[in-house]
Amino acid sequence: MLKRPAWDRQNWLLLPAALIFIGAFAAPLLYFLVISFWSVRARIMRPDLTFKNYIATWTDYYDAMASTLLIAFAIGALTTILALAFAYALRFKCGRFEMPLLFLALITLFGGYLVKIYAWKSILGREGILNKFLLWAGIIDEPLGALLYSVNGVVITLTYFLLPFAILPIYGNMRAIRPATIESARDLGAGRWAVLRDVVIPQCEKGIVIAFTFAFLISAGDYVTPRFVGGGAAMMGHFIELQFSLGFNWPMGSAMAFTVMAVSLALVLVFRGLLRRTLQP
Amino acid sequence: MSNRKQGLGALAELSARSALSRRHVLAGAAAVGTMAAFGARPAFAKTTMTWMGWQGYETPILSGSFLADNDIDFQPTFISSNEEIITKLQAGGIGKTDLITMYFGYLPLMAEGELLEPIDTAKIELLPKLIPQFVAQDTIKYQGNLMGVPWNWGSLPLMYDPAVVTTPPESWLDILKPEHKGKVAMVDDPLGNLLIWGTVVTGKPMGTILTKEEMVQVIDKLIEIKTKHARAFFPSYGDMSDAFARNEITVSAIGWEAVAVWTQAKGKTIKYTIPKEGTGMFMDCLCIPKDAPHMDLSYKMINHIISPEPQKQFATEQSAGITNLDTVPMLPKELAESYNYADIDGFMQKARLQPVPPTESDGSVATYDDFLNEYQRLSKA
Numbered sequence: 001m002l003k004r005p006a007w008d009r010q011n012w013l014l015l016p017a018a019l020i021f022i023g024a025f026a027a028p029l030l031y032f033l034v035i036s037f038w039s040v041r042a043r044i045m046r047p048d049l050t051f052k053n054y055i056a057t058w059t060d061y062y063d064a065m066a067s068t069l070l071i072a073f074a075i076g077a078l079t080t081i082l083a084l085a086f087a088y089a090l091r092f093k094c095g096r097f098e099m100p101l102l103f104l105a106l107i108t109l110f111g112g113y114l115v116k117i118y119a120w121k122s123i124l125g126r127e128g129i130l131n132k133f134l135l136w137a138g139i140i141d142e143p144l145g146a147l148l149y150s151v152n153g154v155v156i157t158l159t160y161f162l163l164p165f166a167i168l169p170i171y172g173n174m175r176a177i178r179p180a181t182i183e184s185a186r187d188l189g190a191g192r193w194a195v196l197r198d199v200v201i202p203q204c205e206k207g208i209v210i211a212f213t214f215a216f217l218i219s220a221g222d223y224v225t226p227r228f229v230g231g232g233a234a235m236m237g238h239f240i241e242l243q244f245s246l247g248f249n250w251p252m253g254s255a256m257a258f259t260v261m262a263v264s265l266a267l268v269l270v271f272r273g274l275l276r277r278t279l280q281p
Numbered sequence: 282m283s284n285r286k287q288g289l290g291a292l293a294e295l296s297a298r299s300a301l302s303r304r305h306v307l308a309g310a311a312a313v314g315t316m317a318a319f320g321a322r323p324a325f326a327k328t329t330m331t332w333m334g335w336q337g338y339e340t341p342i343l344s345g346s347f348l349a350d351n352d353i354d355f356q357p358t359f360i361s362s363n364e365e366i367i368t369k370l371q372a373g374g375i376g377k378t379d380l381i382t383m384y385f386g387y388l389p390l391m392a393e394g395e396l397l398e399p400i401d402t403a404k405i406e407l408l409p410k411l412i413p414q415f416v417a418q419d420t421i422k423y424q425g426n427l428m429g430v431p432w433n434w435g436s437l438p439l440m441y442d443p444a445v446v447t448t449p450p451e452s453w454l455d456i457l458k459p460e461h462k463g464k465v466a467m468v469d470d471p472l473g474n475l476l477i478w479g480t481v482v483t484g485k486p487m488g489t490i491l492t493k494e495e496m497v498q499v500i501d502k503l504i505e506i507k508t509k510h511a512r513a514f515f516p517s518y519g520d521m522s523d524a525f526a527r528n529e530i531t532v533s534a535i536g537w538e539a540v541a542v543w544t545q546a547k548g549k550t551i552k553y554t555i556p557k558e559g560t561g562m563f564m565d566c567l568c569i570p571k572d573a574p575h576m577d578l579s580y581k582m583i584n585h586i587i588s589p590e591p592q593k594q595f596a597t598e599q600s601a602g603i604t605n606l607d608t609v610p611m612l613p614k615e616l617a618e619s620y621n622y623a624d625i626d627g628f629m630q631k632a633r634l635q636p637v638p639p640t641e642s643d644g645s646v647a648t649y650d651d652f653l654n655e656y657q658r659l660s661k662a
Binding site: 044064121 | 365372469515520527657
């Protein structure tokens with residue numbers, strides 16, 4: 001009789017984690033998926049099997065969804081590009097300052113989310129640090145109002161918040177690239193852009209996809225930052241919240257949440273596919 | 282600790298006096314261990330009471346020795362909007378929350394949504410002392426039961442920065458003057474906006490009871506203010522206060538007396554006025570959520586909050602209106618006059634208590650759902 005492999009017994013050790021995952025993540029998600037097909041009458045949820053919530057999501061919120069995904073895409077792209085540039089500079093240009101600079105970038109993770117939002121309100125306001133600096137430098141004649149309480153404020157704040165999360169996976173990939181590889185490419189006549197396109201980026205593909213996915217999905221689902229620095233730039237999260245609160249309509253809110261989730265995941269898959277195709281030699 | 286020592290001593294004495302088997306000794310030791318474990322605990326554990334409301338609204342609860350006298354471990358949850366309470370109750374707060382403070386207009390909706398317990402009026406000893414015009418409001422009753430106890434009130438005045446606006450605006454429409462362009466504050470307070478602008482746009486005294494066409498006109502006006510005049514559509518009154526303090530705004534399309542207190546604390550003076558069109562009035566009620574875990578203590582807490590001394594402390598610290606008439610003589614003269622306790626009916630002519638739009642309609646009046654759908658248009662703009 002064959003001896004059972006040891007890993008089989010060790011799997012039981014995963015049980016507590018599995019139970020937590022099922023209880024705290026999978027079960028609530030399943031519950032919201034089920035009720036997304038229910039309806040509401042007289043403020044009470046009624047078990048049902050209707051697609052009207054999904055249809056209403058597309059007919060009533062297509063514009064909010066489009067602007068949400070557009071803003072999230074802009075934040076995802078900007079964050080990923082900045083993270084790629086920062087990680088590249090860290091790995092290949094900063095020499096002995098590599099670790100201190102990485103530490104500086106990651107230390108921002110210790111700050112609270114709301115603290116960062118309020119900090120940016122102080123920086124971007126009409127009488128904020130940035131406007132004062134621009135006035136002092138003579139770059140502008142009067143304070144810029146569009147920095148805060150606008151889509152610009154949302155993009156700046158969320159990009160800052162998400163940057164460390166995007167730097168880590170890309171930098172992790174770059175650690176595996178030996179400087180000798182880059183030198184070899186240069187010796188063979190590749191220019192800077194060719195090295196980046198044909199050597200660095202292909203080896204950071206996974207990191208780039210993870211960074212973009214993080215930044216895009218978190219931005220698409222966020223509704224706190226737009227409320228505080230967006231000045232009324234409402235994203236889908238806000239309308240989903242409205243359904244769960246004032247609307248007494250959890251089924252509708254759930255359908256909206258699953259629709260955003262599905263569309264966002266589809267866009268991430270498209271991005272990954274496009275990136276792979278672009279990087280193919 | 283002393284219980285544990287006494288138990289061990291008793292066991293030693295018993296062991297010396299009698300010949301015990303090992304089994305008996307082990308059983309005795311287990312019994313002492315159990316005694317020690319339970320004996321080490323305090324005789325009475327504190328009762329944890331969960332409360333939800335605006336920051337500052339906990340003032341009367343903390344007043345005096347109420348919490349200590351009743352061995353209560355007070356756990357407040359602060360909100361940024363009334364609607365947040367509805368969300369939290371629906372998302373698992375039922376059965377775990379002892380007391381909430383809620384805008385009176387939402388009570389019928391919450392009662393219909395089975396989120397509230399009816400109030401047993403026999404247990405509210407101070408109910409006859411409360412301002413009768415408030416207790417008599419039909420909106421706080423559902424199927425013949427009182428659903429909340431009025432405990433504080435105020436209005437939604439127009440707020441302005443006197444350093445910039447030297448003469449108090451006479452009309453709400455004054456905020457649309459060119460000099461305020463890009464410096465008007467709006468707050469994402471759905472009902473508050475309707476209370477004010479429903480009347481301003483239609484001229485009807487009840488800005489919440491409108492036809493569908495009128496509702497569209499009101500939201501159109503708010504969209505115009507948001508897109509052409511507002512600095513921002515702030516998520517809360519606290520954020521509006523911050524913006525006043527940072528000189529981002531000069532006037533507001535909505536207000537709350539407490540904002541002046543908060544802004545003053547940040548070193549900036551702002552003033553408020555009720556324009557000629559009048560404004561909305563709010564009245565907050567103490568409500569017991571469905572299946573509240575400590576019902577008797579919830580009633581005790583309500584009675585404490587509406588008693589004179591805690592009401593006085595709340596009114597003076599928050600510059601708020603209170604409901605216990607016995608408290609009025611205890612208030613500073615300026616505060617009592619600003620709320621016009623001597624002529625509540627007169628005050629209610631300028632600042633009107635208004636219900637939320639009806640949940641059902643024969644088509645002649647816009648319903649609550651019609652309002653929400655329209656309001657989302659404002660959110661998207």
